[in-house]
Amino acid sequence: MVGMSVLRSAAAFAARLSPLKSGNKVSNLLTRTIPKTEQVLVRWGHGKQLFVIKSSSYYDTRFLHLLKYYILLTGIPVAAGITFINVFFGEAELAEIPEGYEPEYWEYYRHPITRFISRNIYDSPVKDYEKMMAAIQIEQEKGEHRLAHLEVRRQMRQRGDGPWFQKGTVDKGLIDHSPKSTPDT
Amino acid sequence: MPDDFDKDVYPVPPRRTPADNKQTSLPSPAVIASKLFYYSVDLPVTKFRECIDSIQSGHKSVYYHQRFRRVPDLTECEEGDYVCYYEAEMQWRRDYKVDQEIVRILQERMRACTQREGDSYHQNCSKELQNYNDATKAFLSRYGDLGAYASGRKCLMKQKERMMDAQKA
Numbered sequence: 001m002v003g004m005s006v007l008r009s010a011a012a013f014a015a016r017l018s019p020l021k022s023g024n025k026v027s028n029l030l031t032r033t034i035p036k037t038e039q040v041l042v043r044w045g046h047g048k049q050l051f052v053i054k055s056s057s058y059y060d061t062r063f064l065h066l067l068k069y070y071i072l073l074t075g076i077p078v079a080a081g082i083t084f085i086n087v088f089f090g091e092a093e094l095a096e097i098p099e100g101y102e103p104e105y106w107e108y109y110r111h112p113i114t115r116f117i118s119r120n121i122y123d124s125p126v127k128d129y130e131k132m133m134a135a136i137q138i139e140q141e142k143g144e145h146r147l148a149h150l151e152v153r154r155q156m157r158q159r160g161d162g163p164w165f166q167k168g169t170v171d172k173g174l175i176d177h178s179p180k181s182t183p184d185t
Numbered sequence: 186m187p188d189d190f191d192k193d194v195y196p197v198p199p200r201r202t203p204a205d206n207k208q209t210s211l212p213s214p215a216v217i218a219s220k221l222f223y224y225s226v227d228l229p230v231t232k233f234r235e236c237i238d239s240i241q242s243g244h245k246s247v248y249y250h251q252r253f254r255r256v257p258d259l260t261e262c263e264e265g266d267y268v269c270y271y272e273a274e275m276q277w278r279r280d281y282k283v284d285q286e287i288v289r290i291l292q293e294r295m296r297a298c299t300q301r302e303g304d305s306y307h308q309n310c311s312k313e314l315q316n317y318n319d320a321t322k323a324f325l326s327r328y329g330d331l332g333a334y335a336s337g338r339k340c341l342m343k344q345k346e347r348m349m350d351a352q353k354a
Contacts, residue, residue, distance in 0.1 A: 090241035092248040108251045115246070129275070133268050140267045 085112055195297050253279060259337045277337035281328060288324050291317045 089112040097103060105124035106115045118124075123131075156162035177183065207213070256276050262269035295317040298310035306314075326347065331339050 087237055088240060090237070090245070092246040095247040095249060097249045097252070103249050107246075107248055110248050112246070115248075133271060136267045136271050140265070144265075 082113070194294060196301075198301055259341055274337045277340065281335070284324060284328065288317075288320050291320050 091112070092107075092110050092115070094110075104119075105126065106119040109115045109118055152162075153164065156164040160166075175184070253276070256272045257269060259270065259273040259277070262273055291313075295310065295313040298313045299306045302309045327344070328335065328340065331343065
């Protein structure tokens with residue numbers, strides 16, 4: 001009984017001395033055993049499971065997955081096709097134009113796909129040239145016609161001897177000369 | 186195989202490998218390195234090329250350089266004949282491209298010569314240097330400063346200015 005009070009006062013004294021030390025709380029001063037040293041994990045197994053808080057990478061991974069998918073969806077067939085053409089058809093080699101031979105317009109290109117596009121899809125460069133010259137000639141003639149029109153207007157207005165700029169008058173045969181003493185000039 | 190470069194235009198300098206003076210029976214590291222390169226790079230590449238050539242050998246196609254007829258120049262066109270202007274303009278553009286390629290080829294030859302000769306290029310490459318300088322001066326006097334929207338008309342006006350300056354001086 002007395003010993004208990006002595007112990008209690010000793011606990012209170014120890015707690016007052018160093019109150020922050022974990023072993024010195026009043027509650028476990030009386031009931032504490034000699035504390036074992038911390039059980040350090042010597043062999044690092046799976047590690048302590050931590051709940052790491054980071055932002056969601058779901059949208060990023062989804063975007064990158066979809067990007068790769070849609071690029072490769074047509075990218076792989078296109079690359080395979082171009083490899084096939086380069087291996088099995090091959091590029092053309094440069095040669096001198098033989099005497100008396102007029103090469104077709106697609107024979108001026110090297111790669112087989114360019115030749116194909118030039119032969120089947122595009123018009124020949126000569127035809128494009130002629131189309132451009134035809135358009136230029138049409139516009140040139142339109143311009144010349146407009147200038148000529150203006151000149152003709154000017155001349156006819158000035159001279160008055162053309163079909164334009166005439167004012168219509170009444171037919172001569174319809175004039176009733178009977179009440180008139182002198183003829184109209 | 187694609188053609189090797191023209192040996193006259195780009196002469197290969199004489200080899201300066203020293204005479205073999207082996208004093209050991211061990212293989213020299215240069216031989217080891219060259220054999221390594223041969224078996225790891227040269228041989229597979231050559232075999233691949235031969236394989237593809239054998240696949241393509243049946244149906245080889247050729248391409249040609251196009252030759253264009255000469256058409257009347259801008260100075261020989263009637264005024265207001267826009268079709269003639271167009272043909273002259275197209276011819277001027279083709280000539281412009283050809284001149285650019287000429288200067289580029291001369292520049293490449295000069296650079297190859299400089300690389301070959303090293304520090305003594307002032308003496309040994311004088312012909313290539315002279316050719317390139319002349320070509321560049323001529324090109325710049327004709328086509329320089331015309332800008333991105335260069336045209337045959339602007340080039341003709343530049344020539345007129347040049348002739349006026351030459352007459353004044």
